[in-house]
Structures are given as C-alpha cells and as structure tokens.
Amino acid sequence: MKIDRRCFLSLGIGAAAGITLSPLPWKITDDLSIWTQNWPWTPVPPDGKTINKKSACQLCPGGCGIAVRRIDKRVVKIEGLKGHPVNDGGLCTLGLSAAQLLYSPFRIQAPVKKVNGKWRKISWDDALATITTKMTELREEGKAHTVAGIIGGERGTVSMLWQRLFKAYGSPNLMRNTSMEDAYSLVLQKTQGNRVLPGFDFENADFVLSFGSGLIDGWGSPVRMFRALGDMKNRQAKFVQVEPRLSNTAAKADQWLPIIPGTEALLALGLIHVILSESLYQVRFVEQHCEGFDNFKKMVLETYPPEQVAKATGIKVETIKELGREFARAKNPLAVCGRGQGLTPGSFQETAAVHVLNALTGNLGEKGGVLAMPAGPEYEEWPEVEPDDVAAEALQQKRLDGAGGDEFPDAGDLPTRLAQVINTGKGDGIQLLFISGANPVYTLPDTKAVQKALAAIPFKVSFATHMDESAEMADLILPNHCFLERYEDVPVAAGLTSPIVNLAVPVVKPMYNTKHVGDSIIAIAQALGDEIADAFSWENYKTCLKETLGDEKWEKLTEEGYWVDEEFKPVPWKEGFKSAATKFIFPDPARLNHPPVSASGDAKQFPLTLIACDSMRLAGGAVGSPPFLIKITPDSVLLKEDLVVEINPATAADLGLKEGAQAVLATPKGSGRVRVHLDHGIRPGLVAMARGLGHGAHDKYLAGKGLNTNAFIGPVDDPDSGYDAAWGISASLAKA
Amino acid sequence: MKQEQEKPKKFGMVIDLDKCTGCGACMVACMAENNVPFKENETNKLDSITWMRVYKLTNNKPFPMTEVCYLPRPCQHCEGLHTGHSPCVSVCPATATDYDMETGIVSQIYTRCFGCRYCMGACPYHARYFNWWDPVWPEGMEKMLSPNVSPRMRGVVEKCSFCFHRYQAAKDKAFYKETRAIAEDDYQTACTQACPAGAITFGDLDNKDHAVYKKKQDPNAFRLLERLGTNTKVYYLSRKEWVRKAGDNYLPGEGLQKPRRIHE
Structure with a gap:
C-alpha cells in the first residue's frame, strides 16, 4: 500500500484522537504528579503524646x-x-x-582532647584526671595563681562553685564577662554606698530618656523591655532616644536625638547644667540627703553650659534646654545608659552623669525611678572556705587583669585587659585556663590580640556545649549539657524591679556523653583532695543546688519554674542611703570633668567612625545564632557571605560608593571586605556594623558569614575604672 | 436536642504598627510552629520561605527627619468583594487553595498543588512561596519537626495558614469538653502568642466579644492595598499618616482615603 500525504495525515490525526480519548494521557499525568511529589526523603514527623x-x-x-x-x-x-x-x-x-x-550537629558529644591538632575522644575519668594532675603539679611548684578562668556570669550556683574552687585552690585569676551592669554597680557603690545592681522601674516611668541604650534591641531583659515599652505607648509616656543611628529603639521613640557618638556623657552633664541653673532639681533631696553637691554644681556650671555641650554633641542648644526642663518637670522621669545591649560596660563618667541626672530629679528608690537591687534572692549560705597555706599565699598575688590593683582599684573583673597583659609579657604567664559559659575568642574586643594571647597559654580547658571559637582553640573539652538538658538556677537582675530566680530543669535527657559543669567542678575539687575536697562536700551538683536553694524555694521552683521575692521593697531616697554618712555622695568632680573616652586611631588615615550595633535578629554574645536567626537577618545586614555596613547617602557620595557596592573597611585593629547599604537613618561620617556575624566556628549556616565587630574595635580602658569604655573606633572605607 | 447551625467565623488579625519593634519573634515562632525549612544561604529574600515576613518601611526623608516603621505581613486571607473571591483561590487550576466559609481562612493543600505558581502571580502581597528545593534539615534537627504540620516537598507553593492546625486542636478540645464554642484564648496563632510587644491581636472579626472586633474600628486602622478590593482580614494600626499611606499605592499629591469598611 502506498502511503500518500492524505493517508499519512489521517493516520496521524486518528492516532492523536485515539490517544487523547484513551485513559493514557490522564494516567500518565496523574502518575507524574504523584511521582513528582513522592519524595521519600521528605520527613514525616512521627506523632506522639x-x-x-x-x-x-x-x-x-x-x-x-x-x-x-x-x-x-x-x-x-x-x-x-x-x-x-x-x-x-x-x-x-x-x-x-x-x-x-x-539538636545542632555542632554539639560536642563527648570529652575530647587535642592530639596533634586533631580531636580524640577520651573518657570522663581521663579528662578529669588530666586536669587534676596539672592543677596538683602547678600547686606543688607554687604556681597556683597561674591557673585562670573566664566564665559567663557572676550569679548562680555554677558561678559560685567556680569562685569557691578558685578560692580553695588558691588563684585570684577568675574573670567573668563584664557588661554595663558593672559600670552601674560601681557608680552605685561610689554614690550610694553599696555595690548593688540597678533596677529600672520602666513600668511606672512617664518620661524615659535613653542614652544610646537599645531598649528594644536587647538591652536589659529583652522581653520585659518590649512589654514595658508597649505599655508606655498605652500610657502615653514619653520616650526620648539619644543615639547616632536610627536603631529600632530610636525608631520607636517619640523623639530621636542623633548625637555625635561618644559624647553622651557631655549631653547628660549639659542637661544637669540646665536643671541646676534653673533650679529644677528636687530641693529636699539635695539639701537633706546629699554630700558634695556644691563642688559638683560648681564644676558643672563652669564646664558644661548648654552652648558648649551643643557644640560637642551636635544637638541644638534649644533642644538641650527643653529636654532638661521636660525631664526635670516630668512626674516620674527615668534616664538610662549602656549602649546597645549593654555588652560593653562604658565609662564611669557617662554612667555617673546619667545616675546624677536621675538623682537630681529625686527618683532614686521611687516609683518609676532607679532602684538599688540585691544581686539576686538570698540563698542558703555555704560554709566559709578556709584556704590552706599554699592557697592563702597564692591568693595574695595580684590579679593578672589588674582589677582591684593599684591602677584600677574599683574594678571587679577586667577580662578585656587580659589579652594586652599577656601579649606584653607582664606578670607570670597563665599555665592553665578554664573557659566556661563564655566564648572570649569571639566576644572579647580585638580578636587578633585575644587569639594571640590564648595561643600563648599552654593548656586551655573548655566546658562548651557547642564547638565555638574558644572551644576550637582549647586543648581539652569537657562538654557541658545543653541548657535544655540540665538543672541550673538562673538568678535574674537585668534591671528588673524585684529579685527573681528561675529554675532550669532537664526537659529532655542528655543526648550525648556530656556532664554538668557543676558536677565537673565538684569532681575536680574532690580529686584535688585535702582542704579543697573538704570545701566541696556535695554528692553532686543537683544536691548542691537543692541545698543552696532550700526546701521552700526548691518546691516552688520545681512546681512553677520561678520564685519572686515578694517581700522586697525598694528603699526610697527619703529613707537615706547605705553610705557611711547615709547620704548620696556626688561623684568627685575631677572624675567627671574631663573629655570623654575617644575613638582611637589617626584621623587622617581613618576619617570615619565605626560603631557596632545590636539587634534582636542576631545573637551578639557567646551563643552563636541558630539557623532561624540567620534566616531572618535582613539582606541589608548580610548579603550572601558579605557583611553589609550602613552609611549615610551623603557619606557614600563623598566616598563614591553606591548601594550594594563592595568596599574595604579598615580600622587600626583590622580590615575586611564589606558591602555598603545607604540609609538616611545614620549620622553622616559614621559606619554602622551589625554585631553577631563573622563566626569562624559553628555550623555552615553561621560560620564564615560576615565579619566580627570585635575584630575591628579594640578595648579602651576607662581611665577611672578600667572597664572597657569603647563605643567605636576610627575607620576608613574605600571602594574595593 | 435542638440542632443549631454554628455562625460562620471570620478569623483575622489587627497588628499595631506603633507597637511592633521589628524584632522578628513572629517570624521565628511561625517557622518553628509550621516546620518551615531553612537553607544555607537565605539572603535572597525572594526565595526565602517566610510565611510571616517583617518589612521595613521608611518615610524616605533625609537625615535626621528619617522615620522607620516595621510591618509584619502574614497571608492576608483575602475575602474578596464576594465571599471567597480571593485572588489566589480564583486562579488555582488544581483547587489546591480554597476559601473556607466556616472560618474565612484561605487554605493550601500541598499534595494537591502541582506548582504552576499562578497563585503567586495573583497574590498582591507576596505572601506565597514556592519550594524550589527539597527541604533539608541538618542531621538530627528533623527531631524538632512538629507532627501537626506536614513538611512540604519540592515543587509546591506554601503560605501562612493562620495556624489552622491550632483551630482544629481547639475544635477537638471544645468537642471533648462538650462546650462546642471555641473561646478566644483557645485559638491563637503562633505569631500572636510569641510577639513580645503585644502588637498582634487575633480573633473572630465578627465576634463582638473578641478584641479584634473593636480594634479594627480604630480610626487609625487600615489594610494593605485596600483599593484593590481584596477585602483582607489583616488590619494594621498606626498613628503616623505616612505609614497609613504606605499601605496603598497613592498618586503624588493624593490625600489619604478613608478605607471602605466591608466587614461591618
């Protein structure tokens, strides 16, 4: 049969019609759609109770x-x-x-020891024995004081156990991380007579003046601050933010005063000038409950007239005067400081000036004011440690970081000075360093110097839960349980107005071969024997915790999760202060009458100023951001692997940079490639950099993304206290 | 026993932008609640799946007059001018997305979706996201997946469901307790509960006893792109006029229009 054109076409059309009318196409489409969605590796979460x-x-x-x-x-x-x-x-x-x-894959799953640069699993007995042998050796050589420790917090039983171990063993070199609370605590001691913590009664304040504090960017107790500020909106209380950049906090404020960074103390003193010169202060407070007022007044009136302050701060004279009047006339005004999340303590000058501002309006201990808070609820007391002769002698040694020494007698801890001390070879070198609840390699300023200092320490022991930067540098890791797997008391200060303690309980059994750091400390102490072991008579950490809290608190805590000291009442200023004279002592004028701590660096080489900024979307401290946080980080902060810095369009025009352009950011401490984001909400001449990126360790979601602010900004010792008072650094930004 | 038809509900949200701090807690709470996956690189926000997304608005004025406002955007659960005439529902060829007359919630049925993405084109709010890749959780992290929401596969569209599984759980609870009616507290979305600033209120927009009923009548209330007639169920509050104006496309010089109130 001959196939002609007509026949070919009819056959073709016939076949097409036939297939279309058959179930075949429908079956194939159906199968295809089922097949395309049938991915066995898409997990089906198991159901349960x-x-x-x-x-x-x-x-x-x-x-x-x-x-x-x-x-x-x-x-x-x-x-x-x-x-x-x-x-x-x-x-x-x-x-x-x-x-x-x-559930992070970067949990440390068992005790490990570094052998030839590689981690090797060892048993808990071996790990603890390694430490005790080393500690015993050092003690016998008379080098007990060369054992040092960097720990996360001052309060709570774990921290108390560390302090006890160091005291019984005989080393003064236990350092904890510092924050704005330390600067506040010092000011409270100097003015009110006892080293307490500040409480801020935002819930009852009707005018809040914040000197750069990121009240809703993670300052104090973040969620409490969110709630307090939301409530202030309902009550129509006024909120003024003094900050060089339009942070989230500044954006939510009723008034934003974009100050020249680093001059906050001057503004506070300028406001005090307005209040003093116009006699807007609380007269009874000044006349009956103060000491040193006249000297202080003289100094402020001479040195800080609004006209001068305006020049230094970049805020108009009229604004300063109005703000001073408005603040003093408010019923319950409240001024706070501590930049961003308050991770850097700040200078004595600044904290003291802000505190005096509060004091003059008569808000100390009052509703809506600043309260003197105990460092947590009272615990059952432990028997006093009696250091043996070796320990007693070693405890006479000076602290390596200089805290409490001749230069900085007022400071409690100065971990930010440690790198500098070690790198310049002062003092006896540290032989053994414990790192617990802290990640100094990431969080301490001037990363390069910290890395160099730590590398010089022959033996480092980490108690980390995750493989962070400091754990990576350690020689031995004794992994702690994750906080969801362990018992621990959590005394809260963070500016709250009543003493609270929370109890963390294991919500799941420990997943890996980890050990509670409290148990590790007790085990080490008991293995060291003699007087040291005697000071640690508890069977394990849990019994220690239970005994320390006492039956009543333990019961309430295990049932409700928290315990509040209902009996706590703040002491209003009318009832006097704890100082020897029961009066408020105005700070020594000499300690306030000097230029504020400045950004270090040569102005010609580094014409701009770099500031770090905190946000709720990135964890800037010892804990690295989990994947969810990296996911919600805006593309104006992180673009692919690049850190994005924020500059004013005017600055960008001067530098010839466009939105998204690549540039090289350099400071006296370090340099790196960044991209730029132009934003009107920042003072010209500044470069803002988000804190919390640039991790070298952790998982692939976090590691290698962006840059660490601490690698760019170095510590600046406050001349008064020694605490880190750095608020930025001079920098340069150039087209890449 | 007298059988009574239950009155249909209209679940919706009122978000106070003056209180929203842009912290992102709603976004994280949503991702944790709804098994939303994450990739190694999430900086391309066009393919970053965020059922709830917080946008940053600015008044575009130069320093120092600049102002910023954050705007959380869940699915707006459009009702349209006739009930159920949502932009996405109207275009879905697979009936994978539907308007529920009982609750007013726009659903998304992943197994029915074949990934044509018409709905994404139709949605004026960019509330819908396509799974370009299979979700991958790092080893061990699948442990935190909730059994109440099925993880999605490559090739389907997903979006905010107003935590519909929580509504189902609340209904089950009410049935078990023989109360029938669901209390306001019993059904709240994950973002509402997580918001530390208390900016989000959720409830039945038609129920006089629910907080949202009163709040949506605030003179400062507005909805996004109201003039499109999408008749959304998410209201926003702001005292600032430039923010209210940012909610719709205004021509230069055009004054702020009083919103049409379709729900009353």
Whole structure:
C-alpha cells in the first residue's frame, strides 16, 4: 500500500484522537504528579503524646521562663511561659530557636582532647584526671595563681562553685564577662554606698530618656523591655532616644536625638547644667540627703553650659534646654545608659552623669525611678572556705587583669585587659585556663590580640556545649549539657524591679556523653583532695543546688519554674542611703570633668567612625545564632557571605560608593571586605556594623558569614575604672 | 436536642504598627510552629520561605527627619468583594487553595498543588512561596519537626495558614469538653502568642466579644492595598499618616482615603 500525504495525515490525526480519548494521557499525568511529589526523603514527623514542660532560658541574662512542647521525647517548640513575671508568654527570637541549639550537629558529644591538632575522644575519668594532675603539679611548684578562668556570669550556683574552687585552690585569676551592669554597680557603690545592681522601674516611668541604650534591641531583659515599652505607648509616656543611628529603639521613640557618638556623657552633664541653673532639681533631696553637691554644681556650671555641650554633641542648644526642663518637670522621669545591649560596660563618667541626672530629679528608690537591687534572692549560705597555706599565699598575688590593683582599684573583673597583659609579657604567664559559659575568642574586643594571647597559654580547658571559637582553640573539652538538658538556677537582675530566680530543669535527657559543669567542678575539687575536697562536700551538683536553694524555694521552683521575692521593697531616697554618712555622695568632680573616652586611631588615615550595633535578629554574645536567626537577618545586614555596613547617602557620595557596592573597611585593629547599604537613618561620617556575624566556628549556616565587630574595635580602658569604655573606633572605607 | 447551625467565623488579625519593634519573634515562632525549612544561604529574600515576613518601611526623608516603621505581613486571607473571591483561590487550576466559609481562612493543600505558581502571580502581597528545593534539615534537627504540620516537598507553593492546625486542636478540645464554642484564648496563632510587644491581636472579626472586633474600628486602622478590593482580614494600626499611606499605592499629591469598611 502506498502511503500518500492524505493517508499519512489521517493516520496521524486518528492516532492523536485515539490517544487523547484513551485513559493514557490522564494516567500518565496523574502518575507524574504523584511521582513528582513522592519524595521519600521528605520527613514525616512521627506523632506522639504532647508533653509541656516549664523551664528557664539561659541564652541571655534576661531571665525568661519558657514552656517547652515535647512530642514523646522530642522537643518540637519552645514558647514563652505564660504568667511568668518577666516575659508572660512572650519570647525573643533566640529563645524561640533554642531547639535548634539542642539538636545542632555542632554539639560536642563527648570529652575530647587535642592530639596533634586533631580531636580524640577520651573518657570522663581521663579528662578529669588530666586536669587534676596539672592543677596538683602547678600547686606543688607554687604556681597556683597561674591557673585562670573566664566564665559567663557572676550569679548562680555554677558561678559560685567556680569562685569557691578558685578560692580553695588558691588563684585570684577568675574573670567573668563584664557588661554595663558593672559600670552601674560601681557608680552605685561610689554614690550610694553599696555595690548593688540597678533596677529600672520602666513600668511606672512617664518620661524615659535613653542614652544610646537599645531598649528594644536587647538591652536589659529583652522581653520585659518590649512589654514595658508597649505599655508606655498605652500610657502615653514619653520616650526620648539619644543615639547616632536610627536603631529600632530610636525608631520607636517619640523623639530621636542623633548625637555625635561618644559624647553622651557631655549631653547628660549639659542637661544637669540646665536643671541646676534653673533650679529644677528636687530641693529636699539635695539639701537633706546629699554630700558634695556644691563642688559638683560648681564644676558643672563652669564646664558644661548648654552652648558648649551643643557644640560637642551636635544637638541644638534649644533642644538641650527643653529636654532638661521636660525631664526635670516630668512626674516620674527615668534616664538610662549602656549602649546597645549593654555588652560593653562604658565609662564611669557617662554612667555617673546619667545616675546624677536621675538623682537630681529625686527618683532614686521611687516609683518609676532607679532602684538599688540585691544581686539576686538570698540563698542558703555555704560554709566559709578556709584556704590552706599554699592557697592563702597564692591568693595574695595580684590579679593578672589588674582589677582591684593599684591602677584600677574599683574594678571587679577586667577580662578585656587580659589579652594586652599577656601579649606584653607582664606578670607570670597563665599555665592553665578554664573557659566556661563564655566564648572570649569571639566576644572579647580585638580578636587578633585575644587569639594571640590564648595561643600563648599552654593548656586551655573548655566546658562548651557547642564547638565555638574558644572551644576550637582549647586543648581539652569537657562538654557541658545543653541548657535544655540540665538543672541550673538562673538568678535574674537585668534591671528588673524585684529579685527573681528561675529554675532550669532537664526537659529532655542528655543526648550525648556530656556532664554538668557543676558536677565537673565538684569532681575536680574532690580529686584535688585535702582542704579543697573538704570545701566541696556535695554528692553532686543537683544536691548542691537543692541545698543552696532550700526546701521552700526548691518546691516552688520545681512546681512553677520561678520564685519572686515578694517581700522586697525598694528603699526610697527619703529613707537615706547605705553610705557611711547615709547620704548620696556626688561623684568627685575631677572624675567627671574631663573629655570623654575617644575613638582611637589617626584621623587622617581613618576619617570615619565605626560603631557596632545590636539587634534582636542576631545573637551578639557567646551563643552563636541558630539557623532561624540567620534566616531572618535582613539582606541589608548580610548579603550572601558579605557583611553589609550602613552609611549615610551623603557619606557614600563623598566616598563614591553606591548601594550594594563592595568596599574595604579598615580600622587600626583590622580590615575586611564589606558591602555598603545607604540609609538616611545614620549620622553622616559614621559606619554602622551589625554585631553577631563573622563566626569562624559553628555550623555552615553561621560560620564564615560576615565579619566580627570585635575584630575591628579594640578595648579602651576607662581611665577611672578600667572597664572597657569603647563605643567605636576610627575607620576608613574605600571602594574595593 | 435542638440542632443549631454554628455562625460562620471570620478569623483575622489587627497588628499595631506603633507597637511592633521589628524584632522578628513572629517570624521565628511561625517557622518553628509550621516546620518551615531553612537553607544555607537565605539572603535572597525572594526565595526565602517566610510565611510571616517583617518589612521595613521608611518615610524616605533625609537625615535626621528619617522615620522607620516595621510591618509584619502574614497571608492576608483575602475575602474578596464576594465571599471567597480571593485572588489566589480564583486562579488555582488544581483547587489546591480554597476559601473556607466556616472560618474565612484561605487554605493550601500541598499534595494537591502541582506548582504552576499562578497563585503567586495573583497574590498582591507576596505572601506565597514556592519550594524550589527539597527541604533539608541538618542531621538530627528533623527531631524538632512538629507532627501537626506536614513538611512540604519540592515543587509546591506554601503560605501562612493562620495556624489552622491550632483551630482544629481547639475544635477537638471544645468537642471533648462538650462546650462546642471555641473561646478566644483557645485559638491563637503562633505569631500572636510569641510577639513580645503585644502588637498582634487575633480573633473572630465578627465576634463582638473578641478584641479584634473593636480594634479594627480604630480610626487609625487600615489594610494593605485596600483599593484593590481584596477585602483582607489583616488590619494594621498606626498613628503616623505616612505609614497609613504606605499601605496603598497613592498618586503624588493624593490625600489619604478613608478605607471602605466591608466587614461591618
């Protein structure tokens, strides 16, 4: 048969019609759609019994209660604990992502020792024995004081155990991380007579003046601050933010005063000038409850007239005068300081000036004012440690960081000075360093110097939960349980107005071969024997914790998760102060009458100023951001692997930089490639850089992204206290 | 026993932008609640799946008159001018997305979706996201997946569901307790609960006893792109006029228009 054109076409059309009418195309489409969605590797989460557990968050000092939702043995969600006095159901981004830290592949799963640069698993007995042998050797050589420690916090039983171990063993070199609380505490001691912590009664204030504090960027207890500021909006209380950059806090303020960075102390003194010269202060307070007022007044009136302050701060004379009047005339005014999240203590001058501003309006101990808070609720006392002769002698040695020494007699801890001391070869070198609840390699300023200093220490022991930068540099790691797996008391200060302690409980059994750091300390002490062992008579950390809290608190804590000291009452100024004269002592004028701490660096080579900025979307401290936080980081902060710095369009025009352009950022401490983002909400001449990026360790979601602010900004010792008072550094930005 | 038809509900949100701090807690709470995956690089925000996304608005004025406002954007659950006439529902060829008359929630059925992405084109709010890749959780982290929400596969569209599984759980609870009616507290979305500033309120927009009923009538309330007639169920509050104006496309010189109130 001959196939002609007509036949070919009819056959073709016939076949097409036939296939279309048959079930074949439909079957294929159906199968295809099923097949395309049939991916066996898409997980199907197993169902199970829902269990809710109460615990406490330990990722920042904020002290939130958490409600952990479990499906059988799996933690699926962490939420804020309803009814908790701090956060009442709310929770921050980091707390909400905490399950990602529990299940992180970067958990340290067993004790490990570094052998030829590689990690090798060892047994717990071997790990503890390595430490005790080393410690015993050093003690026998009379070098007990060369054992040092860097720990996360001052309060709570774990920190108390560390202090006890160092005292019994005989080393003065236990350092804890410092924050604005340290600067405040010192000012309270100097003015009011006791080294307490500040409480800020935002809930009752009707005028809040913040000197750069990121009140909703993670300052104090973050969730409490969110709630307090939301409530202030309802009450129509006024809120003024003094900050060089339009941070989230400044954006939410009723008034934003873009000050020249580093001159906040001058503005506070200028406001004091207005209040003094116009006699707007609380007369009874000044006349009956103060000492040194006249000298102080004389100094301020002579040195800080608004006209001069305006020149230095970049804020108009009229604005300063109005602000001073408005502040003094408000019923319950409140001024606070501590830049950003308050991670850097700040200068004595600044904190003292802000505190005096509060004092003059008569708000100390009053509703809506600054309260003197105890460092946590009272615990059952431990028997006093009696250091043996070796320890007693070693404790006479001076601290390596200079705290409490001739130069800085007022400081408690100065970890930011450690790198400098070690690198310049002063003092006896540290032979053994403990790192617990801290990540100094990431969080201490001037990363390069810190790395160099740590490299010079022959033996470093880390108690980290995750493989962070400091753990990577260690020689031995004794991994702690993740905070969701362990018991721990969490006394909260963070500017709250009543003493609160939370209890963290294990919401899941420890997943790996880890050990509670409290148990590790007790084991080390007991192995050291004699008087040291006697000071640690507890069977384990849990019994220690239970005994320390006492039955009544323990019961309440295990049931509700928190305990509030209902009996605490702030002492109003009318009832006097704790100083020897029971009066408020105005700070020595000489300590306030000097130019503020300046940014270091040559102005010609580095014409710009770099400042670090904190945000709730990135964890800037010892804990690295989990993947959820990196996901919500805006592309104006992180673009692919590049850190994005913020500059004013005017600055960008001067430098010839366009939005998204690549540039090289350099400071006296370091340099790196960045991209630029133009934003009107920043003072011209400044470069803002987000804190919390540039991790070298952790998982692939975090490591290698952006740059670490601490690698660019070095510490500046406050001449008065020794605390780190750096607020920025001079910098240059050039087209790449 | 007298059988009564339950009154249909209209779940919606009122978000106070004056209180929103842009912290992002709502975004994280949403991701943790709904098994939203994450990739190694999430800086391309066009393919970064965020059912709830917080936008940064600015008044575009030079320093120092600059102002900033944050705007959280969940799915707006459009009702359209006729009930159920949402932009996405109207175009879906697979009936993978539907308007629920009982709750007013726009659903998304992943197994029905075949990934044509018409709905993404139709949605004026960029509330819908496409799974360009399979979700991958790092080893061990699948442990934190919730069994209440199914993880999605490559090739489907997903979006905010107003935590519909929580509504189902609340209904089950009400049935078990024989109360029938769901209390306001029993059904709240994850973002509402997580917001530390208390900026988000969630409830039945038609129920006089719910907080949202009163709040949506605030003179400063507005909705996004209201003039499109999408008739959304997410209201925003702001005292600042430039923020209210940013909610819609205004011509230069055009004054702020009083919103049409379709829900009353």
